[in-house]
Amino acid sequence: MFEFLFKYPRVLWQDASLVFAAEWPLWVMAALVIAGALLLLLSLLRQPLGAARRALVFTLQAMMLAVLLAMLWQPALRIETSEPGRSAIAWMLDTSGSMQRIDHEGAGSTTRQQAALDALYQRSRSLDGDFSHRWFAAAEQLEEIAPPAGAASPEPLSREAIEAALADSDVGTASPLQGTLLDALDGSGGNTPVAAVVLASDGAATGTAPDSDWWRELAERGIPVHAVAVGEAAVEDDSALIDVDIAHELIAGVSNEVRLHITHPTTLESMHMRVESASGDLLYASTLDLPGDQAESAHVIRLAVDEPGTRELVFRLLPERLDRVANNNSQSRLVSVVKRPQRVLYVEGEPRWEYKFIRRALASSDAVDIVSLLRTSDHKFYRQGVADAEELAAGLPTTAAAWNRYDAIIIGNLAAASFTGEQQKQLRDYVSERGGSLLMIGGRDTLADGGWSRSLTAAALPVLLDGDVDAVESANRDRASWQARITLKGRRQQWLDISTGRADAPPESDVPLGDGEGSALTRPGESTSAVFGEDATDTAADAGWSDLPALANRQSVGVPRTGAEVLLDALLDDRQEPLLVWHRYGRGTAAVLGTAGTWRWQMGLSHLDQRHERFWQQLLGELTARARPQLDIRNSADVLRDGEAAEIQVVAYDDEFQPLAEPALAATLVRPDGREEQLGLAASADRPGVYGATVPAEEAGPWGVRVALPEGKAGSGALTRERWWMRDALGGERFATRLDSGFLEAIADATGGSFRHIDNIDGLESALVLANAAERHERTLPLWNMPALFLLLLALKLGEWLLRLKWNRL
Template identity: 25%
Template sequence: MTWLLETETVQEGLVLRNAPPTWVIALVIVPCILAFTILFYRIGRQGVPGLVRHGLTFLRIAVLVFVALLLMDPAIQTTVKERKPTLTVVLVDVSASMDHRDDYITNPTLADQLRTSAELPPGTPIETFSRLELVKRILADEDVPFLKKLSDQNRLRLYSFGERLQGIAGLADLEATDRVTTLGRSLERILDEPEVKSSTVGGIVLITDGRNTAGPSPEEVVEVAERRKIPVHCIGVGDPRALKDIELVTVLHSSVVLVRDTVTLDLKVRHRGFPEQQITLQLLENGSVIHRQRVRLKPTEDDQAFRMLYRPMTEGRKRWTVRVQPLPGEHTDDNNSRVIEVLVKDAKIKILYVDSYPRWEYRTLKDFLTRSPETFLAQCLLLEADVGFPQEVTQGQPPLQEFPNTRQQLFYYDVILFGDVDPMSDKFSGGDPDRAHELLGWIKEFVEQGGGFGMIAGDRFSPRAYKDTPLADIIPIVIDPSEPESGGDELGFKCKLTPIGVNHPITRIDDDPKDPERNRRLWEDRNEPDGLKEMHWFSRVKKGKPGAMVLAVHESARNLHGQYPVLVSSTYGEGPVFFTAMDATWRWYWWQGPFSHHRYWGNVVRHLARARLFHGDKRFHLIANRTKYQQGDQITLTAFVKDKTFRPATKDEQEVQLEYPESSGRRETLRLRKIKDGVFEHSFHGTITGDYHAWIQPEDALSDERVSPVSFRVTVSDVERREPILDEPTLKLLSNQTGGTYVTLPKAKDLLSEVATGTVEIPRQRRFLHLRDDKSDWLRWLPVIFLALLSVEWMVRKRFRYL
């Protein structure tokens, strides 16, 4: 029925065919005529009345203008115009955010307007309808749907957009299920449509909440519409006012801990609309709350950090839910919780502690390590001990008489601690430099493959004796013999924690959630009750290596590179390494009791053992490239495998067992192909949502134990539901920049009716009848008009003798 709008009109008008540009007429011709005429009559006879003089000037100007117009070839133009309807393109958003149900608590006026437009009974809860359902109620819920009626009478094209753009016949069958909104890309594709390029477009109408979650931003594309003079009209769907919400942004935690160890959970919480509100942080296991903590939000809406501490008492792979208990008025509690996985192992850390002589640091530390049988299996080796001296070990462990002399014996341990060790000692290398180099090379390999190594500085050997040895590669400090050998301070010095060291697990002596700054004061403040005792000696090292984490520095002593590093941590290969430049933490024990000393060294040992604990097995290590995927993402499993001699495996493939989510009841054996010796890889797509579990089943295993298990989750994308606020600023910008209009959903019909019924006049034919042509009725009058003007002027001049 668009033919109803197609009509023809005929218009006539006078045109100047040979007229120069307007600026030439305005700046050249007109000023010349005026100047000539005024000058001519100014120098004429005096005594003529002013009225006559002005009249003659007007007549002369009229004559000159008439002549100028004749020279410009005046003609009568007849134009035949065809009136056609413009093309209107309507895009309807079908992304998942359009399935959101707004309650409009903060915007009751808009809620009432929606009820009226959707013809809902007064008082009907507006939140019972999703955004897309309201669009359908207003534009499609009639005997003859509004958009269909509009489409029958006008040039209207309907499209849906979300993940992709596609043409549609109506709104009835649309569902808001697309995982992302490609608003910018959809506009780009519409502007490239052949019909849009070849037609006069009256407007593009967007029915959307304005969120663009994938692809180019609409601001990048709208310049094309602006350049082609295509107005973009926007119908905003949803509540434009900020929704009250609390979001648990991140949870940082250790992946593996030991039974009865303290698990530290670092939370980041964001809120809108709940200033200074008390909230409850909860830790749940199997739906039951196992720990809770009350905290208060800041008045501002900035991200806020909280710390939860929990001590698991049973082993196993724990799946915990960290949650902020929802408050009344939150628009959703979908973002209040996060699921984490922690492997709680009832394992004991195997430690080799070596020192040359029985200094006080050795005596206190070896007592702590050997007398904690519930956590550590320690073997100590004092290199200068007499033959037959009973070396200290955890009860039940065999005492050592010399340093392990095979790779298998060395790789048995999880952590190796070196005190002030003489690498040429009889009990270490037998005084053989080549043997010492070989043993230190094994330690380097041990660290590369995930073992932990720590060095406690001494005034004889460590770290200077290791400058040109394999250990120099793994120690996280630069050894420089030009530095003074040691630094002493009779008054003592305190350590100063660096920004990295403030929250590092090694330096966490105190974890009081009510006073998070107390830990720093224990290290730095001399007046803090129970503060750590001052040190009186430290090893001067040049600086930390690039990439190493300097956790603490000397409070005042410095060199050209800054304050001397005292505690330094890093990684080498897969293994963590640690260096301490002080050797008197025994003072903390003797002056303050065991708590601070044991807490500090427990932190050090657990940190160094973390890689081995995480691997779960010294020969097999299985990892996934992420812990959370969206449905359809590619998942990559990588296995690091060693043979029985702890060298990279050379076989062609490695079998891995994969257990799909419980809903599928599926389990299969994956064959990971070799990338290089010891590294195997396999990729697949996660099409089923839920929790996946994978593990290695070694060919020589004596039981069905799952070796190096790894878990990951596949979920539906939640980017559309994370913050479903109507983005009015973006939609208004699109409309204003292109000359369009922005309205809310209740005014959708009015806007669509106005845009869709627009027309355009297209010139089809033009004819010109020149005034000087023989066929022109004006021809015989031109000389008459010209002579009449000249005659009138001559007679007036004659009468007043103005010749």
């Protein structure tokens, strides 16, 4: 309607200036308007009209005179446009696999690619007088569609020629838009410079995500990209397992957290999930509840793998109805399953119930190997769980290297005075420098009562301890029935859900493992929860804490520091005090637990109830998982697709956890066929202890890297780690079924182009005329004959006639 009334599109008016094409001075037009208005006024004064009526008629007639004179002065729009035929528009069609999708079934349905071609070709012909046209197909590479043999090269390509070329081209299994778009902006070797690029795509780019350098390079080309979005953001007939986040190293038999990212129809309420070994053995199955109002969700499951070795795990979705793209419902991950529990040192000042029950709770855990040092008298300790006769033979560790052997340290009922100043500093540095985890639990000679507020270790603790011992002694002897309750921040920690340890939880033998499509179960301790709407886990988390026996000896932990998180509270009537608090300190984690009475949970519950064991196993499992490893191998991706290379990075420390100072590290590369070859890891120039290499890894299948610390750098014994990943032969296109309009819009914004959906493509031609990088010239577009002016004259005259008719003064 705007273009009908004002002759030109709105976008053209926005960037143009209004001028008068006639060479007559504007003051002449102003003088004629004033003179004409006076003549009209003199004429109306002779007519028998009242003052109000005379003023109304004068206004209408004066406006008509002004409009007529403005039309005589020839109003026009002045814009800058390109020289016709001197530059080209690059019409870039995404021809990857996702663009072959049909979004709506039915009569006349077309693929996304065909819909894009239909819309763009029609617009291109309307610009024949301004630009030449170059057509490109973009999938794994950018290919220009050449004219058919024998065709006159200056002539625009016909639709039939473009369709024939697209039919002969291979459907891409990847769409690295980051590279093909830059090629199109460079003209891809053509003779006619590109003035603008029209990119028709669903935005589903695969390969390496664009970084800041790519965005800067895109903008520096100086050529606008006009993005046309094709497809739908919500796909109601396809589910996809987009990502699986699992640790690359699992401890055999230990439940590990796995995060799943799923897209699905909003009408789907649930979906079955299975995890299988490469040989087809079922490891896990459950039913995932889906949020009905969203098209994607994140879920957490817990998975245990019993058999050590390198294992391929296949995560598989089983939608409850027909799924259009079936090969995006599963993903594989390679993990190393090891029997290497994390080591925890527990230092206790006296034999007490808490010591006994903590050791008992951790004794059945395959994830944690607890080493305890129990003081039996002054300067005498009883050792349990040591690796050899030399470990802790002299009592408390006296060197940083001795503390660093452990992934977590528990300080029980032992006063700060039992440690020398150097040992207190070593404990602090163990957290901040080594990146270990420190837990201090309640007792009459610990926390503030044990003088720890005045120790060098106090800086690492997540609370400000009260320095006045007498002020807190009464709290230490508080025998009231304090109840432990999980906080809001605690609910966000999956490991604090101990509900699966309840006595009324179904034993594993009662849960059928199912062997067919659609079978589902939830194994004990392996709960699922949607991340979207975290309150969904509140009921399960609260169920584990609601009926635990009272602690009966709560101790004040002081005031939590800024940034610390209170995970558990102690409740008594209307009183509420922090019970379990933790925070990050330097590279590590420190926590305090203001009680030594968790053993009462075990004594007051059924012998079948495992919540006490769950709490300590999961708490220590989390603390040790947060500890920084001495040797860590990192990879850019667990699964490589679409030409990506594996960027291997190794972070290594010596036995005192100082960055390894070696010019290079030797590694072993394991290829999919089992062949091994040496791989050199070069030291980083600006990051001590960091080594790296790039592995192309073109061959599909499992790849691995094995690294060992040089002799004498690992402390006691050799230290070897390995990391595995997959090269996916099918590519990432099968996961890209949904429109990513955000990526396309960002491209348009970064280049000064425009963005529109294919269903609202009007105005693209005008945007191309105005926003392009071609040589510019000034152009004047006449406005005197636009319909809006004639309609205005007609409305003014008709209004005067109707008024005179009403007044009987025709």
